[in-house]
Amino acid sequence: MMSGMNHIAKGANAFVPTVALRVAVRHELRPGAPLVAAGALLLTANGRVRGEADLVFHGRPVHPSGAVRHVVDAREVSAQWLELDLPRVEAAIERVLVVCSMDRGTVGDLAEPTVEAYAPEGTSVARYTVTDAAAETAFVFGEFYRRAGGWKFRAVGQGYASGPAGLATDFGLAVAAAATAPAPAVPPPAPASPGPVPLAGVSKTTGPSPVAPVRPAPAAVPMAALMAKSVSPAPVAPRGAWTFGAVFDPHTVTGKGSHVVTAARRIPPGPVLVEMEHEGGGLFCVDRLDKKNEADHMIFNSTLKDFRGNAAVDPGDGPRLRLRVEARGRWTLTFRPLADARRLESELTGRGPEALLYMGPVADLEMKLRGENGGGYCGMYGYEVAGHPTIAAARERTLVNAAGRNHKVSSPLPDGPLLLSFYAAEGSWRLKVRPV
Template sequence: MLRGLIKGDNAFVPTAALRVAVGSGVDVAALLVTERGRVRGDADIVFDGAPAHASGAVRLAAGEDGTVWLDTDLTGVEEAVARVLVVASTEEGALRDARALSVEVLGPDGRTVVAYEVTDAGPETAMVVAELYRRSGGWKFRAVGQGYVDGLTGLAVDHGVDVGEEPQEAPADVPAPAAPARAEAPAPAEARTEAPADVPAQGRRPTRDQLLDMTPDQIRALARAQRQAGAEPGSPPASAPSVPPPDPSAWTCGPVFKPRTVTGRDNDVITVEDLPPGPVMVELAVKGEHYTGLWPLDDSNAKGRYLVNSTEKDFRGRVIASVPAHGRLRLRLEAGGPWQVRILPLAEARRLTESRLEAWGPEVLLHTRGTADVAFHYKGGGNFIVHLHRLAGHTDPTALPEPGRAVVNEIGARKETLPLPEGPLLVHVSAADAPWTARLKEVRPHSSGRNADRPMKSAEPRGALGWLRRARH
C-alpha cells in the first residue's frame, strides 16, 4: 500500500472514478450524506440488496478473498452529497474478530492512492471505517475508524436513516413492543420509550425482526440499557432471524465512470484510454447518407464481430462493447460524414416501463420489474434483432452473461409482444434501422422474498429495512 494512513489522517485523492477495496470478510455499505452528515433518504444507502446508487456514482461489488469493492465515480457524485461513508459491519461476533480490516483506494490506473488498516477495532459490530469528502474544490480521504457498540442500527440512526416501523411482510399477530424486563434510569421525556419484551435481558443483541419492529427512540433506549448493563454487543442473537433475499430489482453489472466523448469525420480508428474493464455502451451518431460500420479491435488490431452495420441516413444508436482488462477500448469506424461517439456505463441504459419508450436504431434497455410482457412496434424495413442478458444473480461486473439466441430476429415492419422473465435484465436491440417503440404490459411484482402464507402489506421494503435485513453472499 502506497499511502498508509493512521486513524484520523486525511489525504487528497483524484477527482475521478476510484475503486475502494474493503477487506476482509465483513459486510460493507456506503452512505451518501449531506453537509449535516445525514442521508436524504433510503436511496442514499448502497448495500448488497441495493448495490447501485441512483446517480450511478457509487456501486458495490463482491470480490475475491472476502474483499468488497465500492466503485466510486467522484465526478458523478451529486452536489448535495458532501461525504461518502464507507461502513463495515458484522452479522455475528465483533469487528475485532475481522481479519485484516482495511480500506484501500485505487486510482483510474489501478494503482493504490491511499490506504488505511484498522488496528484498534474492539467489541463494535458496525463502524464508519473511512470517508471520501469534499474539500477545496476537490476530494479527500479520511481514515475514520468510528465504531458503534450498539451496532448497525446505532450507526444508521446517527446518520438520519429511518429505521422506524413501516408496513412490511410480517405475521398479523406479531406482538407490539412491551416494557423492558430490566429497569433503567428514567430517560428524558422526549426520549422515554419502551423496548421489546423478548429481547434477552442479559444484553444479547435483538434479532433483525425485533429491530425492524422498533422505533428510533426504542433503539436508542435499548442501546442505553445495553451500555448500562455492560452488555457485550458482539454476542450472537438467541435465534437466527429469517432473512429474505436482496431486492431482486437491484442489479450490478459493468463499471461506473464518467462518460467519454470523441468526435471526428469520415473513417477513423477511435481509442479511449483509462476505462475500467467490463461491458459498456457505445453511443454513435453519424451525419450523412453513406454506409456506417463499427467494429471492436483486439490487441493485434483484428476486427471483432461488427457492432453497427447500417446503410441508413443519419445513423444513431447505442450498442454494447467490452473494455479489455488493460482499460483501452479501440474501435474501427467507417462513416461518410461527421460523427460523435460516447462511451457510457450500463447504468445509463434507458429503463422499460408501462409508458411508451420511443427510439431509433439499436438501443440498450434495462428491465428491473417482475415478469412482464414487452410490446415492440418496429417501423422499418430492415432487420430487427433483440437479445436478452439476464442479470439476476450475476455477480461479475467485468462481463455480461451470454444472451443465447435472439428472442426477435425478423425483417420488416412489425408489431410483436414478448414475455420477459423477472428483472433485472438488459434488453439489447442490436439491430434496427428505423424508429420503434416499446412498453411493458402485464407487469407483476417480483416473486422473490414473498411468502404465500403471510400477508404482504407493501410490495417492496424500504432500502433501510433491506439494509438491516441484509444477507451475506
Template sequence: MGHIKESSWVPSVTLRVGIGNVGIAALLLGADGRVRGDADMVFEGQPVHPSGAVRHENTSLVLALHEVEAEVERIVIAGPATTGSLAAMAPDRAVVVAWLIAHPDDANAVVFGEFFRESGGWKFTGIGKGYASGLAELVAEFGVEVAEEEPAAAGPVPLTGVVKMPGQAPPADGDLVVESASAPDPDPDPAPAGPFPPADRPYELVEGWEFGPVFEPFVAEGFGNDVIALDDRVGTGPVLVELAHEGYGYLGLFPLDRRNKDDGFLFNALLPGFLGSAAAQTPKGRPLRMRLDAENRWILRVKPLAAARRLEGTLSGYGPEALIYLGNGADLRVEFEGDPKDGRGYVGIQSYGVGGRTGGRLPDMDLLLNEIGALRQTVPVPQGPQLLSLKAEGPWTLTVNELD
C-alpha cells in the first residue's frame, strides 16, 4: 500500500527518487519489457546511462524524464528488500510520488515500482514484487546478462564490475556481475541521498510579499547534533528556516532564549529524507541561536520569508512547510496521506495575517486545521497576504479555490 494507489501521472521533468539510505537501481526497458543491453542498468557501479537521462547519485536516482530516449518505454526502480517510503521529488520540491513499501516475505530483492509512458506523458505505479534469489534473479528477468565471478586469485582482487548495493554483504559466487567497464573511483564527497538538496540551491522572492527582512542567505552544514548561531547579515524579524536531513532518524530544531534554553521548537520529526521549512523570529539585539538534534548529515538555510513557496492552484509536498498566500478569501482543500509507517501522523495549519505589515513580530495565529491521521477536508482561508504554517507528518496536497 502507499500514497500511489493506482497508476498516477507525474510531470515530465527531472525527478530525484530515493528510499532513505537504501541503494536503488534503474532498469530502462524497451517495448518488449527488456533492456537493450547491460548499459540500460544504472546503479552504483555504473552510475550514468549513456543518454545522460538517468544517473545514480549516492543512494538515489535522478531521472530526467523529458530527456529519456524514445525507445525506452519503462523505467523500473529496484533494489534490496526493505521497508520505508519511495519518494520522487520535482525541482520545485513537490513530492510527486510517495509509495509506502512493505517487505515481501522471503524476498532479498524487490521491484519497488516503475515509471512508464502513456499518451505522451509519464505515469508511476507501485509494484512491490519480491525475488527470493536476490538481485541476480531480478535483473535477469529484464534481460541483463548475469555472469558468475571467476575464482578468486591469490592476493587482493578488485571487484570491478560487481553490483554492490549499500547495506548488502559483498557478492559471493553466483551473485550478480554486470559485464561493463570499470566503475569510477568512489566520490570522496558523494551527493546526499533522496531529496537532500545542494547547499547553493537557487530561489526567488515572492513578488508582492513585504513582511520580514531581506538579506543574503545563511547556510550551515554538518553531521549530528550542533548549535547554530546566525551572523549579523540576518536582520530582526521573521525569517524562513529550511532544514534537510539525510536518511532515517530523529530530527529536532529548537530556538534558544537568552538563558540558552529551548524556546519551543521549529521541527520535531521522524520523517525519512526530511526536507521542511518554518518561520522563525530573529530576536532584537542578539543573533538567533538554535539547538539542532540530528542523527545524520544535514543542511540548514536561513532566507528571507519571501523565499517561501507561494500557495496557488494545487501544491504538493512532504512534511512541514511555511507557505505564502496572496489571494482572496478561499476554500482550501487539504489531502493528507498520514505517516508513511502507519497512516496516522499529525497535520495542522496555522494562519498569520500580515496585511499592511513590513516587519516586527508575527501577528496572532488563527488555527485552521488540527487533526491526526489521513484526511480529505476543506477549510476556509482568509484573504491574503497570509503566512500559512503547515505541520504535516507525511505527504500532502493543497488545492486553493478562491472565492469571487
C-alpha cells in the first residue's frame, strides 16, 4: 500500500475523490502500548447524529445504509479500518467523523496516531498524524464533509479528556451511564405455575479483507459504554456463520459507457457478490458472458436514476467471470465475497436489487415496495445454499413476484442459511421478519 504526499496539517483540509475509500486508524505498536477502538459518526446538517444507528464501530460494524463499515484484521493489532463509500452516503448526511476511544491509557500514550484514506487502487488521498495529543481518552481524528458537489477531508485533532461520554454528548448521542454498561438485571425466580408466556482500469482494494458484520449490541447498552470497550487482539471470528462462497480482497473496475469486464485472476472460483453503481438515469444492463462470449445470464436491468445495487452471481463456464456492461453514464463494478452482503435479521430498507443473507429460523417475510419511473415490479428468490457449491445447485424458492407501483406482500422463509436474491426492485423497499 503506497502512501502519497497527502499529509494534512491540523485544521487544514483537502478534496478527496468521491469513491469508495478505505480509511485506516493506526499507530506504531510498542510493548505495553494501549489500543484504539476506531469508529465513525454520521452527522446531519445540524452537526448531530439522528440516533444510535449513526454510530459505526466494532460493536455495530455496518451502517443501515451500507455506506460505512468498520472492519478489523487480527494481523494488524495496531490498526483498524473504516470502509467509507462516499457515493452511497445518504443525502441527509453532511459529515462523517472518524473517531476513536481507548481501551486504557490516553491518546497521548500512542506513538504517531494517524488517520489515512486510500482510493480503491491503493493510492493515499489524505493523511493526518496527531502530534499534540495529551490526556484525552476519546478523539476526533478528522471528518469527511460535503463541499461544492464533492467531498473534502479536514484534519480535526480534537480530544476529550471526558472520554467517550463527552464525545457522544457533543454529537447528540444520549448517554445514560457514560462509562460503564448497566449490569444485567437478575431474573426473578420462575413461577410455580405456567404464566403467560465506483473503464478506467482494474484497481485492487488494498488493506485487510472486511469481516462479516457482527450482530448489533443490545440497544439498552449506552453507546458511550460500547465505544469504550477494548478491542481484543485475539483472532477475528469467522464471517458469522456464513460459509457459502470464497473470501477474497474486493476487486473494483470503473468505466463509462459499454464495456466488457473480466474479474481479476486472484478471485477464487465460485459465487461472488457483484456491486454496481451507475451515474444518472436511463436504461442500463449487465450480463454474464459464457465461454462462447455470449450473454447467458442477466444480472442488472434497470432505469433507476443513480442506481446502486448488488447481486449474487455464479461463475460462468469460462475460466474467469466475465460481464458485459451496457450503459451511457459512468459506472463502478466491485466484486466482493458473498459474506459481505447485508444480513436480514429483523428489518432492512433499501432501493433497487440486492442480495441479502438470512441466518434465522423459520419466519414470515413482509415486504413493502414504492415503485419509481412509473413501474413497480419486484421479484425475489430464496436459495437454500448449505452444502452446495453454486447458487444454481441450491434449492430455489420464489418469495416475491409482484407488480404494481406500490404494494405489500408476505412470504414464508425457511431456516437459514438462506441467500435472498432481490433481483428486481424498481424502487425503494422495506423488509421485515416476523417470527412464527
